[in-house]
Amino acid sequence: MKLRSIILSIISGIILWLSWPTMPFTPLIFIALTPLFYLTEKIRHRGAYFGLIFLSFLIWNVGSTWWVGNTPVPASGVFANSFNAFLMTIPWLMYKNSRKRLSAAGSYLALIVYWLTFEYIHQTWELSWPWLVLGNAFAMHPGWIQWYEFTGASGGTVWVLLTNILFYAAWKQVRMYDYNFRETIVKTGWKPLLIAVVPILLSQFIHPVPDNPAKKFEVVVVQPNVDPYDEKYADGNSMNQVHKLLRLTASKTDSNTRYIVWPETALFPQAAWETQLNYTPEILAIREFLHQFPKAKIITGALTMRAYAADDPEAVTARVMSDGTRWDAFNSAIQIDTSTAVEVYHKYELVPGVELIPYVRYLSFMQSLALDMGGITGSYGRAPARELLTNPADSINVFPTICYESVFSNYVASHTRAGANFLVIITNDGWWGNTEGHRQHLQYARIRAIETRRWIARSANTGISAVVDPSGNVYQPQPYWKEAAFKATVTSREDYTFYVKYGDLISRGAIIFCILLLVHAIFSRFIPGIKNVENNQ
Structure with a gap:
C-alpha cells in the first residue's frame, strides 16, 4: 500500500470532518469524496481498498462524533465510531465491484443508489445511526436547502454525491488533456460548479406558506x-x-x-x-x-x-416481577x-x-x-x-x-x-x-x-x-x-x-434500483462473456 494512497484516505476523512456541522467549512463537502474515487480506480487489492476506505470514514466518524463515547462506558464510543465506519465502507465495496460490469456512468449511479439504500436502512433497523446522513451536512445553512421540503435530507445526499462525482470526472479530464484554467472551466469545470450552485439559487425562490x-x-x-x-x-x-x-x-x-x-x-x-x-x-x-x-x-x-395485562401482546423488552407480572419502562x-x-x-x-x-x-x-x-x-x-x-x-x-x-x-x-x-x-x-x-x-x-x-x-x-x-x-x-x-x-x-405528503420518494426509488442492481450482479456471474469494464473507466 503506497504512502500516497494512505495520505489520500486521510485527506478525505479530514475534509469530511471539516465540512460537517458545526465546523465552518461546509462547501468542502462537495469535494470530500473525490480522493476515494481515485483510490477506487487505482487500488486493486480488495483488502487494501477496504482498509483505505475504512480509514477515511473512521477519521470522519471520530472527528465528528467522538463525543458519543462521553458516557460512563467510553468503549461504547469506540465501538459506535468503528462500526459505523465499517458500515459506510459497504456501499463503496459494492460500487467498486459494480465497475466490473457497468460503464463509468452506470457505476457512479450504482454508488448513489447503494449509499441512499444504506442511509435508509440506517434509519429503519435497530442499529440505527442517521447522524451522518450526507444531507445533514447543510444544517447550518438553511438558506441553501429550502428545497428539502420536496426531497428531505435524501435530496442533499444526492446533491453531495453527484457534485463529488462531477468534480472528480472534471479533474480526470484536466489531467488527461492538460487543460489550462480557462479550458478547465469552459470544457468541464462548469458542470460540477453548476450542480453545486443551482440548488442554492433555487432555494432563494422557495418559501414556506405564510403563517396564519x-x-x-x-x-x-x-x-x-x-x-x-x-x-x-x-x-x-x-x-x-x-x-x-x-x-x-x-x-x-x-x-x-x-x-x-x-x-x-x-x-x-x-x-x-x-x-x-x-x-x-x-x-x-x-x-x-x-x-x-x-x-x-x-x-x-x-x-x-406500564404493567401488561395477561392478554396484551408479548413485548420482547418486558421484564417480569416476582409475581409473574410483565412490565416495561419507557422514555x-x-x-x-x-x-x-x-x-x-x-x-x-x-x-x-x-x-x-x-x-x-x-x-x-x-x-x-x-x-x-x-x-x-x-x-x-x-x-x-x-x-x-x-x-x-x-x-x-x-x-x-x-x-x-x-x-x-x-x-x-x-x-x-x-x-x-x-x-x-x-x-x-x-x-x-x-x-x-x-x-x-x-x-x-x-x-x-x-x-x-x-x-x-x-x-x-x-x-x-x-x-x-x-x-x-x-x-x-x-x-x-x-x-x-x-x-x-x-x-x-x-x-x-x-x-410530508408523499414521503421519501428518493430513498424508495433507490431501494428498487438497488434490488435490480443486485439481481443483475447475481445473474451476470452465470452469463458467459460479461465484459470487465473496470480497466476502461
Missing part, C-alpha cells in the same frame, strides 16, 4: 440545567427538580401561555407507574401551579412504567393540564446500546448490558401509546419528539402527516458534555423544520434550548450549561409539504 395570524400562540421553554450524572438521579431529589422547573416556568408564564415545554426525563427519575401518574406528588404540584394558568399545558419528559413525553387526563407518548426511536439492545429478541442474554442512562437498566419499551399530544380547544396537535428521534427525517415526517401541526423537541444532551454533540443536535432541528414546515420549540436540559421557524431559522438560543426560561410566539400550521 389566527393560529399564533405563546409557548414558554424551560432549560433547568440539571447535571445528568450527579444531580438528576440522586435519591430524594425529584421534587427539588420539580420546584426548580416551576420556579423558572413562573418567571415567564402568563395568561396568554398555551404550552410550557420541559426537557427529556424532567419528571420521575426513578420512574412512575402510568396508572398512578395522577396521584404522584410531582403531578399534583404541577396541577396546583397550572390552576393559575388554566389554558396552559405542560409537555415534559418523564420515565414511566416518555407526557402532557399535563388542570384536568385529570395525562396524555402519554412513548419514545420509539431508541439509542442503540444505551436505550435499546438491538435485536434483543434473539440476544436476550445481553439485556443486562444496556447502559444505565436514566435510572433503569435494560432496553426501554417500544409499546405504542399516543402518536400526538392533543389540544382540541385550540386545535393543536403536538408531536413531542424525544431527543434522538429528531434526527430521523422519515419518522418526524410521518407524525406530521398524522396531523401534527406543531413540533416539540425535548432532549437531555448533557450526557455528552460541552462538545459538538449538543450543537449538532440543535442544527439538525433546522432540517426537520424545513422538511415539515413546522414551528419547533426545543427544550434541552443543559442546552441549547431554542425555537426554530419553518424556514429553519433559530430564535432565542440559550447558553449551554445555564438555567433559563423564555417565551416565544409560534404558529400551528396545517399545510403539508411534498415530502
Whole structure:
C-alpha cells in the first residue's frame, strides 16, 4: 500500500470532518469524496481498498462524533465510531465491484443508489445511526436547502454525491488533456460548479406558506440545567427538580401561555407507574401551579412504567416481577393540564446500546448490558401509546419528539402527516458534555423544520434550548450549561409539504434500483462473456 494512497484516505476523512456541522467549512463537502474515487480506480487489492476506505470514514466518524463515547462506558464510543465506519465502507465495496460490469456512468449511479439504500436502512433497523446522513451536512445553512421540503435530507445526499462525482470526472479530464484554467472551466469545470450552485439559487425562490395570524400562540421553554450524572438521579431529589422547573416556568408564564415545554426525563427519575401518574406528588404540584394558568399545558419528559395485562401482546423488552407480572419502562413525553387526563407518548426511536439492545429478541442474554442512562437498566419499551399530544380547544396537535428521534427525517415526517401541526423537541444532551454533540443536535432541528414546515420549540436540559421557524431559522438560543426560561410566539400550521405528503420518494426509488442492481450482479456471474469494464473507466 503506497504512502500516497494512505495520505489520500486521510485527506478525505479530514475534509469530511471539516465540512460537517458545526465546523465552518461546509462547501468542502462537495469535494470530500473525490480522493476515494481515485483510490477506487487505482487500488486493486480488495483488502487494501477496504482498509483505505475504512480509514477515511473512521477519521470522519471520530472527528465528528467522538463525543458519543462521553458516557460512563467510553468503549461504547469506540465501538459506535468503528462500526459505523465499517458500515459506510459497504456501499463503496459494492460500487467498486459494480465497475466490473457497468460503464463509468452506470457505476457512479450504482454508488448513489447503494449509499441512499444504506442511509435508509440506517434509519429503519435497530442499529440505527442517521447522524451522518450526507444531507445533514447543510444544517447550518438553511438558506441553501429550502428545497428539502420536496426531497428531505435524501435530496442533499444526492446533491453531495453527484457534485463529488462531477468534480472528480472534471479533474480526470484536466489531467488527461492538460487543460489550462480557462479550458478547465469552459470544457468541464462548469458542470460540477453548476450542480453545486443551482440548488442554492433555487432555494432563494422557495418559501414556506405564510403563517396564519389566527393560529399564533405563546409557548414558554424551560432549560433547568440539571447535571445528568450527579444531580438528576440522586435519591430524594425529584421534587427539588420539580420546584426548580416551576420556579423558572413562573418567571415567564402568563395568561396568554398555551404550552410550557420541559426537557427529556424532567419528571420521575426513578420512574412512575402510568396508572398512578395522577396521584404522584410531582403531578399534583404541577396541577396546583397550572390552576393559575388554566389554558396552559405542560409537555415534559418523564420515565414511566406500564404493567401488561395477561392478554396484551408479548413485548420482547418486558421484564417480569416476582409475581409473574410483565412490565416495561419507557422514555416518555407526557402532557399535563388542570384536568385529570395525562396524555402519554412513548419514545420509539431508541439509542442503540444505551436505550435499546438491538435485536434483543434473539440476544436476550445481553439485556443486562444496556447502559444505565436514566435510572433503569435494560432496553426501554417500544409499546405504542399516543402518536400526538392533543389540544382540541385550540386545535393543536403536538408531536413531542424525544431527543434522538429528531434526527430521523422519515419518522418526524410521518407524525406530521398524522396531523401534527406543531413540533416539540425535548432532549437531555448533557450526557455528552460541552462538545459538538449538543450543537449538532440543535442544527439538525433546522432540517426537520424545513422538511415539515413546522414551528419547533426545543427544550434541552443543559442546552441549547431554542425555537426554530419553518424556514429553519433559530430564535432565542440559550447558553449551554445555564438555567433559563423564555417565551416565544409560534404558529400551528396545517399545510403539508411534498415530502410530508408523499414521503421519501428518493430513498424508495433507490431501494428498487438497488434490488435490480443486485439481481443483475447475481445473474451476470452465470452469463458467459460479461465484459470487465473496470480497466476502461
